[in-house]
Amino acid sequence: MSPIASSSPSRGPAAKALLWAGLLWFLIAAVGQTAFIGFIVAYYGVRTATGNFAGWNDKPLIDGYIAGDDTGNIVFAAHVLLAAVVTLGGLMQLIPAIRRRWPGLHRWTGRTFLVLAIVMALSGVWLALVRGTYLSTISNVAILINAVLILIFAGLAWRHAVARRFEQHRKWAMRTFMVVSGVWFLRVGLMGWIVLNRGPAGLTADMSGLVDSVMTFGSYLIPLAVLELYFVAQRSSGALLKILAAVVVVAAAAYTALGVFGTAAFMWAPYL
Numbered sequence: 001m002s003p004i005a006s007s008s009p010s011r012g013p014a015a016k017a018l019l020w021a022g023l024l025w026f027l028i029a030a031v032g033q034t035a036f037i038g039f040i041v042a043y044y045g046v047r048t049a050t051g052n053f054a055g056w057n058d059k060p061l062i063d064g065y066i067a068g069d070d071t072g073n074i075v076f077a078a079h080v081l082l083a084a085v086v087t088l089g090g091l092m093q094l095i096p097a098i099r100r101r102w103p104g105l106h107r108w109t110g111r112t113f114l115v116l117a118i119v120m121a122l123s124g125v126w127l128a129l130v131r132g133t134y135l136s137t138i139s140n141v142a143i144l145i146n147a148v149l150i151l152i153f154a155g156l157a158w159r160h161a162v163a164r165r166f167e168q169h170r171k172w173a174m175r176t177f178m179v180v181s182g183v184w185f186l187r188v189g190l191m192g193w194i195v196l197n198r199g200p201a202g203l204t205a206d207m208s209g210l211v212d213s214v215m216t217f218g219s220y221l222i223p224l225a226v227l228e229l230y231f232v233a234q235r236s237s238g239a240l241l242k243i244l245a246a247v248v249v250v251a252a253a254a255y256t257a258l259g260v261f262g263t264a265a266f267m268w269a270p271y272l
């Protein structure tokens with residue numbers, strides 16, 4: 001069953017359509033995030049474990065490894081390696097079978113996910129503001145807002161879980177998943193765009209143009225908006241809104257599939 005639809009009153013064809021649309025999107029996203037984890041382990045994991053830190057820069061990065069900058073390199077290493085763990089944790093949290101069969105595991109992966117989400121946001125802010133790793137002011141502002149949202153949403157998901165307000169917790173946990181996945185969505189969004197246009201139509205080298213800004217701010221605002229539409233449609237008793245939301249989610253799934261193909265084929269595979 002779709003994790004997103006796990007608590008929906010799934011009656012009638014419109015509710016079913018919404019449920020299946022959610023499942024379709026989640027399966028595609030799970031494949032793409034698993035590829036992301038695989039890339040991080042195979043690329044950063046292997047280079048870091050073998051002491052080949054300069055090898056981080058074998059693929060295009062803004063800064064990556066900088067000779068002599070020990071603190072920056074350590075924060076970078078922690079940030080990229082924990083990225084694999086937080087992504088895996090997020091995926092595990094959304095699988096209802098794990099929640100139902102092993103609630104103890106769900107609680108521990110949940111705590112780990114929320115703590116790591118906070119560590120990722122803070123280390124990311126450090127890299128951006130202290131190390132100065134960013135392309136343009138506007139793209140930096142976009143990802144800093146992403147970091148702030150991670151901190152707020154993770155805090156709320158945690159508070160509702162502790163207070164045993166499970167419906168609120170479920171919603172904030174899913175919003176946290178969306179913002180933690182922001183950097184993954186950004187890659188998927190960019191590569192989907194490039195595949196669709198057969199080139200970087202409108203994208204600029206320093207991510208400061210209009211299309212870039214739609215991508216950088218949209219990397220978390222668009223998934224959050226689709227998720228809210230999904231929540232509203234789930235609650236609604238009208239079939240029309242459910243069908244509309246299902247169509248939007250299927251469109252999102254199709255774009256995600258394009259982007260997942262693009263990231264795997266052009267962003268990651270060439271460097272493995």
Ligand code: HEM
Pocket residue numbers: 040060061062063064079080083084086087117120121123124125126127128133134143144146147150179180181182183184
């Ligand atoms: C919580 C989710 C996040 C994940 C999963 C994540 C993942 C990653 C990964 C995999 C890299 C390596 C870059 C690459 O191979 O393309 C990276 C680098 C980086 N991240 Fe994050 N990140 C997250 C959040 C953030 C946030 C919120 C910020 C900023 C506020 C940030 C700032 C950076 C910076 C500055 C780099 C270095 C880029 C470079 O040197 O080229 N990250 N991140």
